Amino acid sequence: SKESGRNLVRFFDPTLESAVRVRAELEGDLRAAIEHGQLQLYYQPQVAVHGCLTGAEALVRWNHPLRGVVSPADFIPLAEETGLIVQLGQFVLETACRQLAAWAGQPDFADLSIAVNVSARQLRQDDFVHQVQAALTRSGANPVRLKLELTESVLVDNVQEIIEKMLALREIGIGFALDDFGTGYSSLSYLKRLPLDQLKIDQTFVRDVLEDPSDATIARTIVALARALDLGVIAEGVETAAQLDFLREAGCYAYQGYFFSRPLPVVDFEAYVHRRTQR
Ligand code: C2E
Ligand code: CA
Ligand code: CA
Ligand code: CA
Numbered sequence: 001s002k003e004s005g006r007n008l009v010r011f012f013d014p015t016l017e018s019a020v021r022v023r024a025e026l027e028g029d030l031r032a033a034i035e036h037g038q039l040q041l042y043y044q045p046q047v048a049v050h051g052c053l054t055g056a057e058a059l060v061r062w063n064h065p066l067r068g069v070v071s072p073a074d075f076i077p078l079a080e081e082t083g084l085i086v087q088l089g090q091f092v093l094e095t096a097c098r099q100l101a102a103w104a105g106q107p108d109f110a111d112l113s114i115a116v117n118v119s120a121r122q123l124r125q126d127d128f129v130h131q132v133q134a135a136l137t138r139s140g141a142n143p144v145r146l147k148l149e150l151t152e153s154v155l156v157d158n159v160q161e162i163i164e165k166m167l168a169l170r171e172i173g174i175g176f177a178l179d180d181f182g183t184g185y186s187s188l189s190y191l192k193r194l195p196l197d198q199l200k201i202d203q204t205f206v207r208d209v210l211e212d213p214s215d216a217t218i219a220r221t222i223v224a225l226a227r228a229l230d231l232g233v234i235a236e237g238v239e240t241a242a243q244l245d246f247l248r249e250a251g252c253y254a255y256q257g258y259f260f261s262r263p264l265p266v267v268d269f270e271a272y273v274h275r276r277t278q279r
Helices: 002-012 014-035 072-082 085-103 128-139 161-170 188-193 203-207 211-229 241-249 266-278
Strands: 039-048 053-064 068-070 114-115 146-150 175-181 198-201 230-233
Touching: 014 053, 014 072, 014 085, 014 203, 039 085, 039 114, 039 161, 039 203, 039 266, 053 072, 053 085, 053 266, 068 072, 085 114, 085 128, 085 146, 128 146, 128 161, 161 175, 198 203, 198 211, 203 211, 211 230, 211 241
Parallel strands: 053 114, 114 146, 146 175, 175 198, 198 230
Antiparallel strands: 039 053, 053 068
């Protein structure tokens, strides 16, 4: 029977059994979560030098009825493996576009951009360009305010196809950032071919930028590279004033991190914006 089979597995390897069970449970739950509106976007401010707020990165959260708020690190990889990332990504895109449209009429919010993470698998869908356009049209959001964050994992295969999609989306004003820059395996030659607007210095380089000379060198080099390629550059994971000072001196003029704010539910993000503009 099913039950004795379970017991057998548990007997041989309890950790494996529970890992497999938790995974299967999570997969079913995630499917339901997408359908039943348990996913929510948090917004983390992106700040320019001199403290001017330029926008936010949308980061998905899952309000699990039993497990509480589940971090994306615990379900994005699962969503990628199972293909659920396509639906999840579509939800994120739709929600972000609706948010942009809602902000468009409000003075303190109208100029803000939203950066949305797009997984390689999502980008490889044949109708990706159409899906993005449809989300913009349905919401009435201004494409110029939408930024898509890609990682170097999009460079694994069919790069020409990816480039064509990016060009089509850029045509209507959408910007592209290369996320987690420096942690992947891409050749620098791709940097020249990809129609990017911004490099995002990964937080692993920012974390020890003051203590670790090689991280400092990498951060400075990414800034120089961005400049040479005529790209913008933003640092993520900025937690301290000292890191901020280092980055500013290195010529990086856009930042994101706990030093400014953690990712916030939209109501809290709006309160954060109001507090800043009232100062
Ligand atoms: P990411 O795109 O690199 O996002 C940055 C992560 O760093 C976020 O984790 C953010 O909360 C965290 N972070 C921001 N500032 C700081 C800081 O100062 N210090 C530290 N230690 N961490 C900071 P989060 O929200 O847990 O997201 C993790 C990853 O999950 C994201 O990494 C992204 O790869 C993925 N993800 C999140 N939302 C989405 C989504 O809507 N679609 C896709 N495809 N992936 C997503
Ligand atoms: Ca990101
Ligand atoms: Ca990142
Ligand atoms: Ca990251």
